[in-house]
Amino acid sequence: MIPAGAIDCDLHPAVPNTRALLPYLDLYWREHVLRRGMERDNLEASAFPPAAPINARPDWQPETGLPGSSLPEMQAHLLNRLRPRAAICNVIHGAQMMMSEDLSAALCRAINNWLVAEWLDREPRLRASIVVPVHSPELAAEEIERRATDPRFIQVLLLAMTEMPLGRRMMWPVYRAAEKHGLPIGIHAGSSFRHPPSAGGWGSFYLEDYVSYAQGFAAALNSLLAEGVFQKFPDLRVVLIESGVTWLPASMWRINKTWRGVRAEVPWLDRLPSDILRERVRLTAQPFDAPPDAAALATLLEQLGSDDMLLFATDYPHWHYDGDEALPPGLPAALMQKILVDNPLATYPRLAMAATPMQEAHR
Amino acid sequence: MARHVVAAVGEIPPGGRKLVTIRGREIGVFNLDGEFYALVNRCPHQGAALCTGVVVSRLEASLPGEYRLSQPGTMLRCPWHCWEFDIRTGQSWCDPNDIKARTYAVTVEPGEALAKGPFAAETVGVAVEHDYVVLTL
Numbered sequence: 001m002i003p004a005g006a007i008d009c010d011l012h013p014a015v016p017n018t019r020a021l022l023p024y025l026d027l028y029w030r031e032h033v034l035r036r037g038m039e040r041d042n043l044e045a046s047a048f049p050p051a052a053p054i055n056a057r058p059d060w061q062p063e064t065g066l067p068g069s070s071l072p073e074m075q076a077h078l079l080n081r082l083r084p085r086a087a088i089c090n091v092i093h094g095a096q097m098m099m100s101e102d103l104s105a106a107l108c109r110a111i112n113n114w115l116v117a118e119w120l121d122r123e124p125r126l127r128a129s130i131v132v133p134v135h136s137p138e139l140a141a142e143e144i145e146r147r148a149t150d151p152r153f154i155q156v157l158l159l160a161m162t163e164m165p166l167g168r169r170m171m172w173p174v175y176r177a178a179e180k181h182g183l184p185i186g187i188h189a190g191s192s193f194r195h196p197p198s199a200g201g202w203g204s205f206y207l208e209d210y211v212s213y214a215q216g217f218a219a220a221l222n223s224l225l226a227e228g229v230f231q232k233f234p235d236l237r238v239v240l241i242e243s244g245v246t247w248l249p250a251s252m253w254r255i256n257k258t259w260r261g262v263r264a265e266v267p268w269l270d271r272l273p274s275d276i277l278r279e280r281v282r283l284t285a286q287p288f289d290a291p292p293d294a295a296a297l298a299t300l301l302e303q304l305g306s307d308d309m310l311l312f313a314t315d316y317p318h319w320h321y322d323g324d325e326a327l328p329p330g331l332p333a334a335l336m337q338k339i340l341v342d343n344p345l346a347t348y349p350r351l352a353m354a355a356t357p358m359q360e361a362h363r
Numbered sequence: 364m365a366r367h368v369v370a371a372v373g374e375i376p377p378g379g380r381k382l383v384t385i386r387g388r389e390i391g392v393f394n395l396d397g398e399f400y401a402l403v404n405r406c407p408h409q410g411a412a413l414c415t416g417v418v419v420s421r422l423e424a425s426l427p428g429e430y431r432l433s434q435p436g437t438m439l440r441c442p443w444h445c446w447e448f449d450i451r452t453g454q455s456w457c458d459p460n461d462i463k464a465r466t467y468a469v470t471v472e473p474g475e476a477l478a479k480g481p482f483a484a485e486t487v488g489v490a491v492e493h494d495y496v497v498l499t500l
Contacts, residue, residue, distance in 0.1 A: 169427075228427030260457040261445035267424040267431075272457075 004083035005345035010313035024113035043094035046301035130158035161191035167227030249303035267269030284313035294330035367432035
């Protein structure tokens with residue numbers, strides 16, 4: 001059972017449909033959307049088939065509409081039940097990955113406006129990640145600047161697999177803006193589907209895609225490390241969201257081993273890559289992909305090598321667990337306290353700020 | 364411990380090396396700008412012939428893109444897995460506190476002093492007018 005007062009680091013409010021965003025678009029883009037008839041399309045990221053079980057727990061499935069699209073339901077299913085101190089909203093939407101950079105930015109801005117008006121203003125426990133056009137770093141940085149005045153935005157949201165590896169210098173305007181405002185970079189499971197989720201080509205089945213996402217996260221971390229993002233932005237933190245946890249120790253071992261021989265190629269990596277990851281990277285603990293017994297879990301935590309890395313998350317409304325068992329059984333009590341409260345507070349400095357916007361956010 | 368004359372100074376030019384066997388141990392003797400150093404010819408990682416590796420510089424960067432070549436010719440790169448070792452200390456670049464190649468004390472002494480002994484000269488004849496590299500093992 002999760003005690004009250006925890007910090008839930010991953011919930012998914014769903015944009016119910018594109019019409020819901022029309023009031024939050026500026027006039028130019030509202031007309032653009034209407035002329036193209038885009039309001040008739042939900043612009044979902046479509047990472048999973050609509051009926052994939054992971055999309056919504058059966059008891060969190062709404063009567064109508066998309067799972068996660070109703071605040072009263074989120075309150076009834078989760079917030080009033082687990083009674084978290086704060087809960088972080090991560091909206092995954094097609095807006096983030098559109099080909100047109102300007103349309104992508106306009107829709108992301110509308111989503112952030114919608115988040116403020118329909119979620120953050122109505123439920124004081126909610127916080128949110130800034131939704132940005134992931135393929136347009138300059139426009140993404142502008143959106144970060146625009147939202148940074150509202151302390152309820154506590155993170156910048158990216159996807160694990162986009163057009164280019166996340167560490168590339170092209171992406172640095174995003175990291176510069178995020179670091180400046182104390183916003184971690186949240187890398188959520190998912191792809192903008194410019195490339196197959198598997199580096200070997202397009203798979204035929206959902207099973208392949210879903211399992212391959214862990215490799216997407218490993219590639220994102222390898223890129224951030226190799227390109228020197230952690231040296232260039234010394235205060236930047238990265239949170240892997242919905243990444244699973246158990247793949248990471250093996251991945252750290254592999255990059256450490258290889259780094260020893262080829263480190264001269266990336267001379268800014270002046271210590272073990274795993275040391276850098278343990279200091280700068282955090283992971284939401286749902287899904288965990290936990291082993292079935294406590295002894296194996298203990299071994300895995302030992303290999304992870306840090307009590308600071310895991311963050312509590314329900315991943316509402318996705319279906320990874322039943323009842324209130326949002327964390328694997330068998331975690332030591334001291335670690336539970338860190339995962340539930342201490343680690344999220346240390347990861348998200350803006351959680352400690354008063355939830356009052358410094359000035360009215362631009363609409 | 365005994366002192367072994369392993370080379371005449373002129374045998375190993377700056378940047379050069381000589382492999383010797385002392386009491387059954389293969390050892391690489393290196394000349395770095397006139398200073399001599401000796402390392403065991405066995406990588407602490409998996410036992411490769413470390414002293415046959417390429418001599419390289421330290422490539423460093425405090426930030427991505429800010430490249431700096433420092434201490435030219437002071438590092439030995441293992442021929443198997445390319446781990447780098449400081450010729451002067453045996454320290455590995457990747458894990459300097461825990462992974463080190465064994466080093467040996469080396470001095471340069473005039474033949475005149477050596478002629479008086481005691482020393483163990485396996486292969487190198489000593490002439491009083493030359494200087495010699497002497498390794499203690």
